[in-house]
Amino acid sequence: MTDGHGIRRGLTNYGDRAFAQYLRNSFARSMGLSKEMLDKPIVGVVSTYSGFNNCHRDAPALVEAVSRGVLAAGALPLPFPTISLGEVFLNPTSMAYRNLMAMDTEEMIRAQPMDAVVLIGGCDKTVPAQIMGAISAGVPAVQLVTGPMSTGRHRGERLGACTDCRRFWARYRAGEIDGAEIAAVEGRLATTAGTCAVMGTASTMACIAETLGLALPGSAAIPAVHADRLVAAERSGAAAVDLIRRPIRPAEIVTEKSIENALRVLMAVSGSTNAVVHLAAIAGRVGVTISRERFNAISDETPVLVDLKPVGEGYMEDFHAAGGVDAVLREIRHLLHLDTVDVLGETLGARLARPLEWVDRKVIRPFAEPVSPVGGLIALEGNLAPDGAILKRAAATPALFETEGRAVVFEDLEDLARRIDDPALDVAADDVLVLKNAGPVAAGMPEAGYLPIPKKLAQKGVKDMLRISDARMSGTAFGTIVLHVAPESAVGGPLAAARSGDRIRLSVRDKRLDLLVDEATIAARLAAAPRPQPPTRGYRALYARTVQQASAGCDFDFLAGAGTEQG
Ligand code: FES
DSSP, rough: OOOTTTGSSSSSOOHHHHHHHHHHHHHTTTTTOHHHHHHOOOOEEEEEETTTTTGTTHHHHHHHHHHHHHHHHHHEEHHHHHHHGGGGSSSOOOOHHHHHHHHHHHHHHSSSSSSSSEEEEEETTTTHHHHHHHHHHHHOOEEEEOOBBEEEEEEEEEOOOOOOHHHHHHHHHHHSSSSHHHHHTTTTTSSSSSBBBBHHHHHHEEEEEEHHBBBOOTTTOOOOOOOOHHHHHHHHHHHHHHHHHHHOOOHSSOOOHHHHHHHHHHTTTTTTTHHHHHHHHHHHHTTTOOHHHHHHHOOOOHHHOOBBBBSSSHHHHHHHHHHHHHHHHHTGGGGTTTTOOOTTTTTTTHHHSOOOOOOOOOTOOOOTOBBBBBBBBEEETTEEEEEEEEEGGGSSSSSGSSEEEEEEEEHHHHHHHHHHTTTTOOTTTTEEEEOOOOOHHHHHHSSSSSSSHHHHHHHHOOOOOOOEEEEEOTTTOOOSSEEEEEGGGTTTTTGGGGTTTTTEEEEETTOOOOOOOEEHHHHHHHHHOOOOOOOOHHHHHHHHHHOOGGTTOOBBTTTTTSSOOOO
């Protein structure tokens, strides 16, 4: 090992380098590591096990398997913790902490003496946070995901978090099932280690990590409980050691071309709307901007090929058995940039030149026989969303694609909770539900965009309505739901001007979202609109002061942009 590598990297600053090295060696040996071990290159292994993160229940076994791979390849594995974000355990929303985890990841990779790193993530915000942090840290990195859950069973039916969570909850709200049955379902939705069992945000980000080239080929969809997940972990450790000998940094893997490839896969798998925000943030870390025009062009050119929930039928375990990301990439090969490289140093073209053993066409369709001829997501703009909004058209009701309706406006999340089920609420099935003040600055952008159908309409059988907000939506949800409206209402976006009784028009054909109120009236209403008071202390104050809008990925303004230097 040469000076400046392994245990000799980035010495603690005592003003005496030799003393710092001597002290570090001495303390490292207190962990029972021999001099020979300490002389090896070091691979940091990011352990995100947490008692507050069910999706990372298998992280300790993965750390062990990664470490085995690192050791066998001739380096020293050193596991270390970072923040872990368990989606359903965080208040007000995990999204508010993605950037904190990205900062933690970046700084701990940079501050500690490692030559490469394996990032073990899985639950929704963890993988984008780790990728963002690793890009900015500038140390060779391999992403390993914890893998999707396997399905449970309820009265002979397969269940998977969390599309079925929502489906059963909607049935309960509509009075179709009783309290005893929803209680039984509660224990059958999430029954193994791993991330949500459908093509939600975690699975989408896993597919994106593999497509970008940061995760090993074939690793995205291996179920959490499958032996092959441990094998992928072992290989990820070995790959990290190889990256020390042949350094390729994350910013050389995540490029404009690999980001476009990831957008193609996002469309083909009909992935989560949240991935749009995360990819924008990841792209921002390498100085790339995803324009709405390019996004929509990619969507219009790339069919949905994967038949999985929340839009279709299957679960992630089916996707893996069907051929996974490998099979999808081969179907859209002619649309991809084939000269991108992955953590193994292989180009995408070389990877895809190898034939696949078998593909289950029920789950992953041929390009010529898609689930849908166009991609699952589109970017909208109009006077209600000058900086854009997102609609998952694959999860929407086609009859609502060209809609004009009367707005029923909720001022914020509390107002929504207070009035949505009020029997006196003036609402009809063809109205448009609007939620304000749920954007990044106002509320940390929670997954509140899936506004519930008002109970009195749900009980009459109404299943979908046009819903609009500056919030996000769970990747496992479905409906005609316009999200990520930017600028958000709390910073003076036109959404703040919407009032109950206004007319709103959505056109999927024209990719527009408009408030049918004259511009002078909108301006006057915005001038008079109250602005929420931002928090004044701690992380939440930093967040409110520096978070960018959804169109820029909600990254902090001082973290975005190419480069690895610390300011
Ligand atoms: Fe962790 Fe869904 S709650 S992936």
